């Protein structure tokens with residue numbers, strides 16, 4: 001960490017100790033992702049591929065309107081969507097992490113960043129493998145516009161985005177890793193991902209706090225306005241991530257009539273909002289505690305979890 | 308038909324972004340910050356639904372989406388009058 005960063009940041013000793021511990025854990029838990037799993041020839045078309053309580057229709061009236069067969073089919077395509085998100089979502093986020101390795105600002109984090117990238121490489125491989133062996137690997141529908149934030153804010157946002165994404169998928173991993181109604185391969189993949197991601201989140205919480213602290217607000221105009229813009233961005237990003245779990249392409253492939261309308265109704269269901277707020281509650285508490293999410297931005301504009 | 312689609316497009320923008328109804332149809336939706344990276348996915352899904360055609364995502368897509376007039380010329384033309392505008 002550079003002297004300038006140390007001056008504005010917190011005591012780097014805490015981060016050094018934490019990174020050391022995480023590196024040791026990664027070494028202890030390392031595996032060969034090419035050999036780890038027993039891939040069955042096929043997955044049973046008649047059984048659920050994603051836990052029913054994680055489907056985007058859960059807790060809404062659509063559960064009663066769809067037949068059992070439709071629900072099972074939906075669970076297959078929502079699983080392919082979820083696994084595709086893990087592949088492409090992590091791929092996009094990791095590019096920005098690699099971009100920062102071995103630069104002075106990230107000196108104390110770089111060793112662990114190597115483990116993170118190595119583990120994400122394994123994740124991309126096994127999630128994509130799963131999609132391609134049994135179903136479909138969906139491509140992201142996305143155009144990225146250039147950021148209007150200054151560099152040090154972008155540095156913070158790279159890791160904040162990664163952490164937001166990881167905290168959401170880990171909720172899904174945790175449920176699916178022990179769900180007896182899912183094929184063993186789904187449980188195994190989710191358990192493996194869950195274990196690795198718990199370390200990534202610990203890393204994320206550390207570096208996100210440090211990098212927010214490193215933002216040189218005095219050189220970015222009105223400080224309050226910048227803090228508010230960041231807070232609003234975090235809020236919008238969380239909601240943007242939650243929307244990815246309402247996959248139009250998966251509804252179409254599952255044969256849902258009028259999938260666009262179906263999706264809009266689901267996203268607007270009040271029953272879903274509670275679920276969203278539950279799965280992001282830990283990260284919201286984290287951001288609030290550090291004043292990264294500001295009460296002022298929570299009370300105006302869009303509400304977290306209300307899509 | 309096309310006019311109806313344009314007014315639905317404007318309604319979507321008014322409901323989901325900072326767009327003010329009645330704005331200039333040549334207003335740059337991207338440079339003015341009305342459409343952000345985070346909103347583009349939803350906007351494209353809506354546009355595909357409205358136009359009934361897939362929006363291919365490549366380097367030129369952004370420039371076809373900059374203004375209401377461009378969106379209309381590139382994605383909302385009735386089949387027989389369609390031409391690509393940039």
Ligand SMILES: [Fe+2]
Nearest residue numbers: 090120123197
């Ligand atoms: Fe991962």
Ligand SMILES: [Fe+2]
Nearest residue numbers: 120166197200
């Ligand atoms: Fe991760």
